[in-house]
Amino acid sequence: MQTEADYTIIGGGIVGLSVAHGLLSRGHSVICIDGTDADFRASRGNFGLVWVQGKGFSAPHYAAWSQRAVREYPKFVAGLTDETGIKISLQQTGGYEYFTDTESLKSRVKQFETLKKALGGDYPYEILSAEDIRKAEPMVGGDAVGASYYPHDGHVNPLQLLKALAESCQKKGLSHYLGERLSDVRHSGNAFSLTTEKGLTVSSEKVVLCAGLGAKVLGPMFGFKGLVRPQRGQVLVTEKLPPVLNRPSVTIRQVNEGAIQIGDSKEEVGFNDQETQSQMARIASNAIKVMPKLGQLRLVRSWGALRVMSPDGLPIYQESKQMPGAFLVTCHSGITLAATHSHNLSRWLVGAKDAPDLSGFSEDRFND
Ligand SMILES: Cc1cc2nc3c(=O)[nH]c(=O)nc-3n(C[C@H](O)[C@H](O)[C@H](O)COP(=O)(O)OP(=O)(O)OC[C@H]3O[C@@H](n4cnc5c(N)ncnc54)[C@H](O)[C@@H]3O)c2cc1C
Known part of the structure; x- marks a missing residue:
């Protein structure tokens, strides 16, 4: 694997791999350094919705960005499946x-x-x-x-999406270092030298920080504000059933394997991803209010996971002023935005003439 590339991406969750996919598709060489299972990893604990409604009521540019993302989804998923053979189970019929x-x-x-x-x-x-x-x-x-x-709302199997992205990126030449946590950054001229806790050093002209909650600590090392915070969500899973739901809702969906997933908690409890009986009972009771038959099903699994939230819940896309060439990319809807992160955000990262205007998502909006 190479230790020098055009871009280094820190974080190999859904956001990092979507960005890597876009950059590789444009012919750039890319290294991805991804941490360990000791890190919080929203990409492995989310609800799998590809979703517009309910977003951007006070920020129409965010609603428009989400609309653009979901419109590009079918082509994006078809491309990944053609290339990797992995079924992502996109259902996008509303x-x-x-x-x-x-x-x-x-x-x-x-x-x-x-x-x-x-x-x-x-x-x-x-x-x-x-x-x-x-x-x-x-x-x-x-x-x-x-x-x-x-x-245009819908859902996917988010773990299969992550797997397909990783495989596609690998086929396109990604140098993917797993179990490597970034610990030191040096910037001189127009080159970055990045060193991990285990001593791996890679260098590149540009860096994209996609470390999810890791950006709280890593962000300031690149001159960003480090404004992300955790927000816990808990998810319940029932026994498998034949198809009983035609479409997903924002809190209840039937996954491609048949189980019903239920989740609606938004908890400000810091870096704690434990499940709690009280929230699980509340989530189940709310679901039964609209689908009483759910009360007859057995729950077989549950988990808690941490969302990656900015202060206003919108994505942050920012190039560092202190270290030009370093970019911060973070959002709380990384599944929904995967297609546009690959296709459109990558154009912004390479400075393409037809790049979207992302100034509304700059970190500057949090200046005092
Ligand atoms: C309960 C729940 C439900 C959700 N439902 C949906 C949904 O339905 N639809 C939707 O669009 N979104 C949903 N989300 C949000 C979505 O999961 C996140 O937006 C997305 O996963 C964020 O991806 P990420 O790559 O930024 O972060 P992560 O998946 O957290 O990945 C960050 C990566 O950075 C790595 N890292 C951290 N520190 C370092 C370091 N020092 N060095 C190297 N690597 C490092 C980590 O190891 C990790 O792999 C949900 C989230 C939760 C928690």
Whole structure:
């Protein structure tokens, strides 16, 4: 494996590998240094949604960025599957958010309408009545008073996506160092020299920091603010069933192997990814309110994992002012944004003429 390349990517989660995929596809040489299982790894504990609705109500540029990402998803996944033979199980025929009180549903419609206006009308959501949603999803009943629907929402098998990306990057020539944690950075002229805890040294002209929560400590080493924080989510998994759900919702989905996954917690508990009985009971009880039959199923598994959150929940895409050539890339929807990170963010990283304008995601928005 090479120790010199055009780009070094720190972190081989979904964000790092999506970026690596884009850079390699553009003909650049790339090294990826990825840490160990002792690190928090959101890419291995997430819910697998490819999702637009509910995002960017006060930041239309983020809603537009998510829309662009999901529109590019089918081609992105088809390319990965063609190249690797790995089935990623993308289902993108729309998704729901269920509501159990009419006031919340009404205020959601107001938010959708405001956003739709800000996006020039391009926000093709629908609202389903209690009767419509029961027809569309026979499992729904109980307290559900209706649902919102967005046609490009969907879900994937996120672990298969990660595997396919890793394999595709390897085929394209990625030098992938696993179990190596970055500990020292030197920058002179226009070259970076990066050393890991185990003593591996690699060098490159550019560096992309995609270390998830690791950016809290690593960010300041490159002149970034290190503003990411953990937010815990817990996920429950039932026994496997034949297909009973036609589409995913933001908190309940049937995965390709048949189990139903349920998850809706957003907990500010620091660097703690343990499951708790109280949250698991709350998550199950909320799900049963809209799908009473879930109460008859056995839970077989659960886990907790930490989201990578910026102060306002939007991605941060920033080139370092102190060390030009070093970039920070972090977001809390790395599955949703995978396609656009590969295809569009990589154009920004290489300074292409047709790169998207990402200034709205700069770290400067957090200046005092
Ligand atoms: C419960 C939950 C549900 C979610 N659901 C969804 C969803 O439905 N849809 C969606 O789009 N997103 C979802 N997300 C968010 C998504 O999982 C994350 O946005 C994404 O995984 C972040 O990827 P990442 O590569 O930035 O971080 P990570 O996956 O955390 O990867 C960071 C990598 O950096 C490495 N690293 C850290 N420090 C160092 C170091 N010093 N040196 C070298 N390497 C280092 C780590 O080893 C790790 O491999 C969810 C997250 C959670 C927790």
